[in-house]
Amino acid sequence: MTQPVSTQPVSTLPVSTQPVSTLPVTELSFPSTAAPFADVLSGLVRLLAGLLRLEPQQIDPDQTFRTFGFDSLLSVEYVAVVNAHHGTSIEASALVDHPTPTAFARYVAGERPRETGPVTASSVTARDPMHAPVPTPPPGPQGLPVLDVLREELAHILYCDPWDIDTKAPFYALGVDSTRGTEFVAVLNRVYGLREYAVTLYGHPNLTALADHVTSLLPVDADVRAAGTAPAG
Structure with missing residues (x-):
């Protein structure tokens, strides 16, 4: 059966005259x-x-x-x-x-x-780790140059012998992708009490450069030496 169509002008159809600013909005808010x-x-x-x-x-x-x-x-x-x-x-x-x-x-x-x-x-x-107190850096591995420590840690991540790693080769050439790079820097931070980001590997693209950078961030200590630096004596 055909439904009757309203002939009432659209302009006269009943609408709310309540101001918009006073309409209830509790159902639309999500506190x-x-x-x-x-x-x-x-x-x-x-x-x-x-x-x-x-x-x-x-x-x-x-x-x-x-x-x-x-x-x-x-x-x-x-x-x-x-x-x-x-x-x-x-x-x-x-x-x-x-x-x-x-x-x-x-x-x-x-x-x-x-x-x-x-x-x-x-x-x-x-x-927020960006605003947390900076922890006191733990001492580095006793008697080991930073370069040797980093090479050892990277070897664990790459599942290879430390001496198979060329310390002047770019990280990408060693197979360090984004995931491994993030893991490596996390280990570096744990060992030396630093707060470096994985992007550090861009600015210091091989182990030798990274070791120099890490050494520059550490307090002067006879047991934490840069690559190739012999102990005094």
């Missing part, structure tokens, strides 16, 4: 998620700024990671820091589907373990 997202975004921006050696205010969260110069190495490193910060297990490939800090923050907010208490800006800062 339980808005604050955590803002804190997650703020934290991710700080982590990104630390990784890029920038100030947080220099980061536009709506710019793509590619704009910030991200490659596979930086992606792996950044996501590893985010996972350590938030207790997540996010893959670096997530940055492809969530290509800006804002988009990535929304994803991270949904992946975080449920908090036992409210997430606040102060609690995020407290867990």
Whole structure:
């Protein structure tokens, strides 16, 4: 059966005359998620700024990671820091589907373990490794030059004999990809109490250059020597 069609002019159809500003909006607000997202975004921006050696205010969260110069190495490193910060297990490939800090923050907010208490800006800062107190560097392996220590540690990662590693060969020629590079720098930081990023391998592209760099960061110590430096005496 054909339904009768209203002939009432559209302009006279009943509409709400209540001002938009006074319409109820409680069903459209999300107080339980808005604050955590803002804190997650703020934290991710700080982590990104630390990784890029920038100030947080220099980061536009709506710019793509590619704009910030991200490659596979930086992606792996950044996501590893985010996972350590938030207790997540996010893959670096997530940055492809969530290509800006804002988009990535929304994803991270949904992946975080449920908090036992409210997430606040102060609690995020407290867990922020970029603002945590710098630990006192432990002494290096007794009596070993930095170069020998780094060659030994890299050999463990590459599953080869330390003396098969040419200390002047570029890391890429030794088979150090982004994942192995991140692992190697993490070991370096643990051994010497440093806070270097995987991108350090770009500026110091072989073991000899890296050993010189690490030595320059360490306190003067007779047991921590640069490559080729003989003990005094």
